[in-house]
Amino acid sequence: MSNVPSNLKYSREHEWVKAEGNRVVIGITDFAQSELGDIVFVELPEVGAELTANATFGTVESVKTVSDLYAPVSGTIVEVNAALVDSPEKVNEATYEDGWMIVVELKDASELDSLLDAAAYNEHINK
Amino acid sequence: METWRLLHTGYSDPAVNMAVDEAILHANSRGLVPPTVRFYGWNPPTLSIGYFQRATKEVDFDALRAQGLGFVRRPTGGRAVLHDKELTYSVIVPESHPMMPTSINESYRILSMGLLEGFRELGFSAEMVSLADEEEKKKFETLGSAACFDSPSWYELVVEGRKVAGSAQVRQQHTILQHGSILLDIDVEQLFSVLSYSSERTRERMVRMFRDKAVSMKDLGRDVTYEEAVDGFTKGFEKGLGISLVPAGLTPEEQAHVEQLVAEKYGTESWNFKK
Numbered sequence: 191m192s193n194v195p196s197n198l199k200y201s202r203e204h205e206w207v208k209a210e211g212n213r214v215v216i217g218i219t220d221f222a223q224s225e226l227g228d229i230v231f232v233e234l235p236e237v238g239a240e241l242t243a244n245a246t247f248g249t250v251e252s253v254k255t256v257s258d259l260y261a262p263v264s265g266t267i268v269e270v271n272a273a274l275v276d277s278p279e280k281v282n283e284a285t286y287e288d289g290w291m292i293v294v295e296l297k298d299a300s301e302l303d304s305l306l307d308a309a310a311y312n313e314h315i316n317k
Numbered sequence: 318m319e320t321w322r323l324l325h326t327g328y329s330d331p332a333v334n335m336a337v338d339e340a341i342l343h344a345n346s347r348g349l350v351p352p353t354v355r356f357y358g359w360n361p362p363t364l365s366i367g368y369f370q371r372a373t374k375e376v377d378f379d380a381l382r383a384q385g386l387g388f389v390r391r392p393t394g395g396r397a398v399l400h401d402k403e404l405t406y407s408v409i410v411p412e413s414h415p416m417m418p419t420s421i422n423e424s425y426r427i428l429s430m431g432l433l434e435g436f437r438e439l440g441f442s443a444e445m446v447s448l449a450d451e452e453e454k455k456k457f458e459t460l461g462s463a464a465c466f467d468s469p470s471w472y473e474l475v476v477e478g479r480k481v482a483g484s485a486q487v488r489q490q491h492t493i494l495q496h497g498s499i500l501l502d503i504d505v506e507q508l509f510s511v512l513s514y515s516s517e518r519t520r521e522r523m524v525r526m527f528r529d530k531a532v533s534m535k536d537l538g539r540d541v542t543y544e545e546a547v548d549g550f551t552k553g554f555e556k557g558l559g560i561s562l563v564p565a566g567l568t569p570e571e572q573a574h575v576e577q578l579v580a581e582k583y584g585t586e587s588w589n590f591k592k
Contacts, residue, residue: 225421230394231369246489251369254421255486256394315419 192221192315195286199302200311201262203244206286207305214263214302217290218250218281221315226252229281232274234291239267241294243301248291250281259291263301269293319416322353323551323562328360331389334405335365336578338494339392340571341409346490349570352410354431354554354562356547362401363387364511367394367485371592374513381511390589391496393485398498399508402533404546406432407496408554412488416558422447425472425486427558428495432474432482435499435553439541441534443481446473479532499550500533501541 194200199207204222208215223229231251241247241261248259271290274280281289296302306314326337334357344350364386366372372390375397381388386399408428410417417424429445436443474482484497505527514520534541541549555562567575582588 225419227421233369249368251367251394254394254425255488256368256392257488258490 192219192224192312193286194220194308194312194315196308198286199262199305199307200314201260201305202314203260203262204315205260205262207262207302209302212296212299213268214265214294214296215290216262216292216294217285218259219311219315220285223282223285223289226250226254226257228253229278232278232281232291234270234274235267237267237270241265241267241292250278261294262305263294264297265294266297267292268295318559318561320351320563321558321560322351323564324353324355324567325547325564326355326357326567328358330360331363331365331387332579332584333575334359334363335389335391335583336575337567337571338407338409338496339578339582340567340574341407342487342489342492342494343574344568344571345409345411346492350568352414352560353408354551355407355409356550357405357407358403358543359387359400359405361385361387362399363389364397364399364508365389365391366397368392368487369394369592370396372590377511377513384507384511386511388589389583390591391485392489393487393494393496395483395485397508397512398483399504399511400498401504401507402500402502402535404499404501404543404550405496406499406550406554407494409492409494412491412493417493421486422472424493425484425495428493429472429474429484430557431550431554432484432497432499432557433553434557435546435550436474436476436481438552438556439534439546439549440539441476441481441537443474443476446475476532476537480530481532481534481537483531499546500531501543501546502535503531503533505531 204219206217206219229252233249243261243264245261246258247261250257270292341353433445473480482499486495505524509520509524
């Protein structure tokens with residue numbers, strides 16, 4: 191069973207979103223990291239880059255595949271988890287903690303309303 | 318039975334080959350073309366590296382140039398592959414296609430059924446090995462090798478315990494591209510002669526280990542031509558995936574996109590040497 195913390199929001203593309211005021215922290219879900227298997231590289235944009243909801247914002251490579259990461263919201267990147275460059279395994283080990291990827295200043299906070307809550311995401315991954 | 322497009326693009330240079338795969342992915346993601354199975358070869362023979370591999374660290378470019386080999390970075394993951402006497406395949410299909418499961422493992426298994434049936438069509442007793450299985454994984458794991466055929470992708474096609482095809486995937490724009498090499502023949506010495514190692518002894522050890530893990534159809538005692546392989550794997554993909562393949566060409570939009578991708582991406586140093 192995948193870990194789906196109830197205090198987070200989720201995208202259908204398997205990103206988690208943690209709201210902190212007008213900023214959100216974004217990473218990939220436990221389900222996603224487990225599907226991907228051992229993650230060997232993470233490629234993220236620079237601080238200051240603009241993010242558009244549903245567009246690609248980065249790339250992960252696992253032992254199985256190279257996969258696009260899709261932005262759950264629009265906004266400006268204000269922080270990037272640089273530790274993932276040298277330690278991409280943090281995404282496997284603690285995806286909701288040290289495995290976070292980016293912090294985004296929201297452009298339109300109402301976009302959060304279109305994300306899934308934990309129950310709906312659970313349903314999404316177990317359908 | 319569902320109809321997919323069959324593309325024969327023959328032998329092309331490295332930049333064109335990778336651009337064609339990406340152009341198909343884009344066209345398929347926009348719903349402009351059906352799922353596609355493509356067969357191709359390489360002229361000149363080419364060393365390709367995975368999306369994240371560090372070119373200057375892992376490749377000996379002096380040796381590469383001296384041997385007249387091409388070079389390109391793939392959009393897919395994995396390690397270095399020397400494309401020479403092989404049949405290369407690619408499959409492009411939406412992640413949301415009814416045949417594609419959510420599970421990445423399962424998608425490998427389903428797409429690799431085409432390879433399995435292709436080898437059988439050509440008379441080889443191939444098997445699919447799941448590397449989710451810890452025991453099998455151990456058998457194929459090696460430390461620190463830059464070459465693809467001795468490290469695991471997810472489902473491997475093996476004959477007599479050795480890998481005879483190697484595949485890699487990328488998922489972009491909600492579309493899966495899986496491509497890989499089907500070994501007609503292989504020159505192991507040449508592959509390792511263009512990869513960088515700290516010492517000759519390490520290189521020799523890598524060559525020995527590789528020989529235990531990879532095998533070509535020729536090593537298995539059969540000279541299979543490119544054309545015979547195309548024929549066998551066309552039937553294999555039809556049977557393995559339960560589809561009907563209809564030959565067609567690239568659309569004019571795809572063709573234009575190929576030219577753009579060669580000029581702006583796969584033919585440029587900034588892409589090929591970006592890491």
